[in-house]
Amino acid sequence: MNFKTGEIYNGFKLIEMKTVKEIDSLGLLFEHDKTGAKLYYITNDDTNKVFSISFRTPPKDSTGLPHILEHSVLCGSDKYPIKEPFVELIKGSLNTFLNAMTFPDKTMYPIASMNDKDFMNLMDVYLDAVFHPRIHTEKEIFLQEGWHYHLENVEDDIHYVGVVYNEMKGAFSNPEEVVGRKIQESLFPDTPYGKESGGDPEFITDLTYKDFIDFHKKYYHPSNSYIYLYGDGDVLEHLAYVNDEYLSKYEKIEIDSSIPLQKSFDEPRESVYHYPISEKESIEGKTFLTINFVTGTSLEPQTHLGLEILTHILLNSPSAPLKKALLEAQLGKDVSGSFDGGILQPVLSIMIKNSEESKKDALKDTVISTLQSLVENGLDKDQIKAAINITEFKLRESDYGSYPKGLMYGIAIMDSWLYDADPTMHLEYEQHISDIRDGLKDNYFEKLIQKYLLDNNHRSVLIVKPEQGLVDKHDEEVIQKLKKYKETLDEKDLQELVQQTKNLIKNQNTPDADEDIEKIPILPLEDISTESEELPLRVRKYEKNQMLYHPINTNGIVYADLLFNIKNVKTELIPYVALLARYLGEVSTGKYSFEQLTNEVEINTGGIDYDIDVYGDVNNLGVYNPKFIIKGRALTINLEKMFEIFQEVICNTKYDEKQRLKEIIQSSKARTEMIFMSVGHKIVANRVNSYYSNSAKFLELINGVDYYYFIKDLEANFETKFEEIFANLKQASELLFNKNDMIISLTCTEDDYSSFTEAFHGLYNGLTDNKIEENEFEFDLQKLNEGLMTSSKVQYVGKAYNIKKLDYDYNGVLQVLKSIVSTDYLWNKVRVQGGAYGAFFSIGRAGSLFIGSYRDPNLKITVDTINKISEYVENFTTSEREMSKYIIGTISNLDVPMTPYTKGNIATGNYLRNITHESIQKERNEILNCKVRDIVSTAKLLKDCLEQNYLCVLGNEKKIKGDKDLFENLVDLFE
Numbered sequence: 001m002n003f004k005t006g007e008i009y010n011g012f013k014l015i016e017m018k019t020v021k022e023i024d025s026l027g028l029l030f031e032h033d034k035t036g037a038k039l040y041y042i043t044n045d046d047t048n049k050v051f052s053i054s055f056r057t058p059p060k061d062s063t064g065l066p067h068i069l070e071h072s073v074l075c076g077s078d079k080y081p082i083k084e085p086f087v088e089l090i091k092g093s094l095n096t097f098l099n100a101m102t103f104p105d106k107t108m109y110p111i112a113s114m115n116d117k118d119f120m121n122l123m124d125v126y127l128d129a130v131f132h133p134r135i136h137t138e139k140e141i142f143l144q145e146g147w148h149y150h151l152e153n154v155e156d157d158i159h160y161v162g163v164v165y166n167e168m169k170g171a172f173s174n175p176e177e178v179v180g181r182k183i184q185e186s187l188f189p190d191t192p193y194g195k196e197s198g199g200d201p202e203f204i205t206d207l208t209y210k211d212f213i214d215f216h217k218k219y220y221h222p223s224n225s226y227i228y229l230y231g232d233g234d235v236l237e238h239l240a241y242v243n244d245e246y247l248s249k250y251e252k253i254e255i256d257s258s259i260p261l262q263k264s265f266d267e268p269r270e271s272v273y274h275y276p277i278s279e280k281e282s283i284e285g286k287t288f289l290t291i292n293f294v295t296g297t298s299l300e301p302q303t304h305l306g307l308e309i310l311t312h313i314l315l316n317s318p319s320a321p322l323k324k325a326l327l328e329a330q331l332g333k334d335v336s337g338s339f340d341g342g343i344l345q346p347v348l349s350i351m352i353k354n355s356e357e358s359k360k361d362a363l364k365d366t367v368i369s370t371l372q373s374l375v376e377n378g379l380d381k382d383q384i385k386a387a388i389n390i391t392e393f394k395l396r397e398s399d400y401g402s403y404p405k406g407l408m409y410g411i412a413i414m415d416s417w418l419y420d421a422d423p424t425m426h427l428e429y430e431q432h433i434s435d436i437r438d439g440l441k442d443n444y445f446e447k448l449i450q451k452y453l454l455d456n457n458h459r460s461v462l463i464v465k466p467e468q469g470l471v472d473k474h475d476e477e478v479i480q481k482l483k484k485y486k487e488t489l490d491e492k493d494l495q496e497l498v499q500q501t502k503n504l505i506k507n508q509n510t511p512d513a514d515e516d517i518e519k520i521p522i523l524p525l526e527d528i529s530t531e532s533e534e535l536p537l538r539v540r541k542y543e544k545n546q547m548l549y550h551p552i553n554t555n556g557i558v559y560a561d562l563l564f565n566i567k568n569v570k571t572e573l574i575p576y577v578a579l580l581a582r583y584l585g586e587v588s589t590g591k592y593s594f595e596q597l598t599n600e601v602e603i604n605t606g607g608i609d610y611d612i613d614v615y616g617d618v619n620n621l622g623v624y625n626p627k628f629i630i631k632g633r634a635l636t637i638n639l640e641k642m643f644e645i646f647q648e649v650i651c652n653t654k655y656d657e658k659q660r661l662k663e664i665i666q667s668s669k670a671r672t673e674m675i676f677m678s679v680g681h682k683i684v685a686n687r688v689n690s691y692y693s694n695s696a697k698f699l700e701l702i703n704g705v706d707y708y709y710f711i712k713d714l715e716a717n718f719e720t721k722f723e724e725i726f727a728n729l730k731q732a733s734e735l736l737f738n739k740n741d742m743i744i745s746l747t748c749t750e751d752d753y754s755s756f757t758e759a760f761h762g763l764y765n766g767l768t769d770n771k772i773e774e775n776e777f778e779f780d781l782q783k784l785n786e787g788l789m790t791s792s793k794v795q796y797v798g799k800a801y802n803i804k805k806l807d808y809d810y811n812g813v814l815q816v817l818k819s820i821v822s823t824d825y826l827w828n829k830v831r832v833q834g835g836a837y838g839a840f841f842s843i844g845r846a847g848s849l850f851i852g853s854y855r856d857p858n859l860k861i862t863v864d865t866i867n868k869i870s871e872y873v874e875n876f877t878t879s880e881r882e883m884s885k886y887i888i889g890t891i892s893n894l895d896v897p898m899t900p901y902t903k904g905n906i907a908t909g910n911y912l913r914n915i916t917h918e919s920i921q922k923e924r925n926e927i928l929n930c931k932v933r934d935i936v937s938t939a940k941l942l943k944d945c946l947e948q949n950y951l952c953v954l955g956n957e958k959k960i961k962g963d964k965d966l967f968e969n970l971v972d973l974f975e
């Protein structure tokens, strides 16, 4: 297709057209003639197509209006008048991405799919949702998703209930999240960025239905929209569709949604915010200190990229000089930097964890004096070179894990497009990287420091500190407020409120009409491929070692992973192996200082990681292979250098750098604590499995609660233990790094294979080769059924067991069961009715079953809900069409697009777990042929597993104590 600027294509005028060579694409900027809607199309040969529609939605207060609206428009529209079209799409489409996101200044609705028909279906449901939601006629949606006074009986106390209300209560009980949210408030007091677009629980209940509706009318209009399309789709067909079905029905209007600039400060500001911890927890060492700088605007792409690299140099590279200075000054236990470029006025932040308010002046002084001396003496040139190289490597590699590439580009273009500038400004990085490299002669980065950090008064110090009993205080305030409110209501008002509550509950419990559900388009099952993708795997030998080779086109990058057997190490040393993974690469070696080592890694490779994985054998219950993995990625020409670094780290790491060890232990402890707060469900899942499974117990020692106790002890007794710690780390490394049973996993093209063979030789010959007696780790497994108590406002509830322990077999039906239980039963009971942010049902091929909740206000109710799953399954019935939908949804969970490295990595994992392509194909067949009766027949399996009653809950102390009969042990997690 030959496009011409100025021409009109199906209602859209082509404004600009250009090749974006960095992503090998053609970019087409259109404007909708009739409404002024903006549309950007990135066309290329990527089959994973992306569509998104965004609106500029600056909040005027902190009620979370944009966020509540984001949830609500997905609760039914004119064309799709059901409660949750979003959930129906999760159930029954081939989407590779489906979500909605509220940002500080925009709301975005993206979808992705590799199937053309599916893509159009998803796009239609989303467009109808944003333009014709049912919120205007059904106030219940606002009450459910936002907030409402909940009163089931006249004599009860009134409560606030609402999906976003609960979600944000959870968000605000996580201090790290609070810090992130409050930084903008401290820097932008006069602009929308000073408001909380997600909603501060304290203000959410100020939001009225009228404001909510008016906001939609005002901002969700084509004239205020940004439509993005990406991939190998038919451009003209997509334009015609968007125009004919939606935009052509609107007229252009003037909408002022522009984002004003915050005037710079005359002098730096300071603010303090409190976060809750329990009465018993000590407040010592739990303060977060941050310094934040507003750095120009996001419309200066080179500076934007330069500041991103500078943040890495100063704060995030392992040997970053500012981080080093702050740690040496003992201002806190973990230091990190971030550059937030996703708003009009980007912010560079320095964050210190585990600190004290009293250290804030020392922090300011250290930051300023260190930066001054860096400007005077110049940054280390090798370090700059390293940072530029690693940034460029990552940009070229575009490995965003499970996120579609097109989605990430779609988010990046908003960083300029939303502010009326060139959409691809930030995608076209090549020239900027090259200019920045040239700028090195001219002290480019030192100038950035001078201008944006030292000579910049638009900055803030934000202190976020703990306060004992704050949760209770807040709760009490809310109780009093609601009590007072109740007193203002007369009998009639109360009756009305009870009626409203009852209607809401009834509404939630009433299923949608079948004919309405059927309006959501689904693909016929025949359109689903019956073949599962075979991942490339050649089992070869490298000398005497096993080599798992994955021939894939990787754009000139070689991914080489070395897997060492952890069973070579004694049981007592297992947690030290975990510490070793954090220690290697972070200290000096015989040849390199720690700083030089970091530079060598970043100049020559795309990164080297030290990781631990456990491969459970799917055919043999209880058999598992724990591996310590050194992962490297580099261009072919740098391979030899990369393996030299591997060798240096493996053979010559120093085990005597006391100060570094101390810092590593401290930051490891701080990070583990953060994991408890942010992804508690993962902690619970592994913990509950560890009551009966050796491999889960092993993982506990590597990164669970057990590891936390271990690292906490090392920190507390560091001075008396450090020599012992070094001795144990050294011993663990000597036992581990032994080529006797090492496995190589390699992902690259056949052409690069020979380069690998040559480059690897030196390292291979340098590795020791001892026959070591393998240990079968023996753990003392106990059914602990713990309540892990913290000050969190929400719970993470989990029950688990292994079906194979009860002699049930794994098959594909269980994956369909997973889709049904999680998107129907758990979604309704735990999320919609219970108010939890999420609920999970997972079943692994090795047989482990886990059911749990995420950010859950309840505890016992959720346990009961989980226990009743078998009843639900026993009585499960549905139409053939619905069943097809669950099957499609299940397949879409399996057929996720993968990056080259992910393919290689999964193929290696499958091999080590004994998962064959035949077994994957068999599972797929079972999924495609699954019938209602197959699902019903799993009820007994569920009942038997749940009756084993393996339970673990992480969450609020009071709540856990209130239901203490459920537990065998109550544990103060942070005591």
Ligand SMILES: [Zn+2]
Binding pocket: 067, 071, 164, 167
């Ligand atoms: Zn949300």
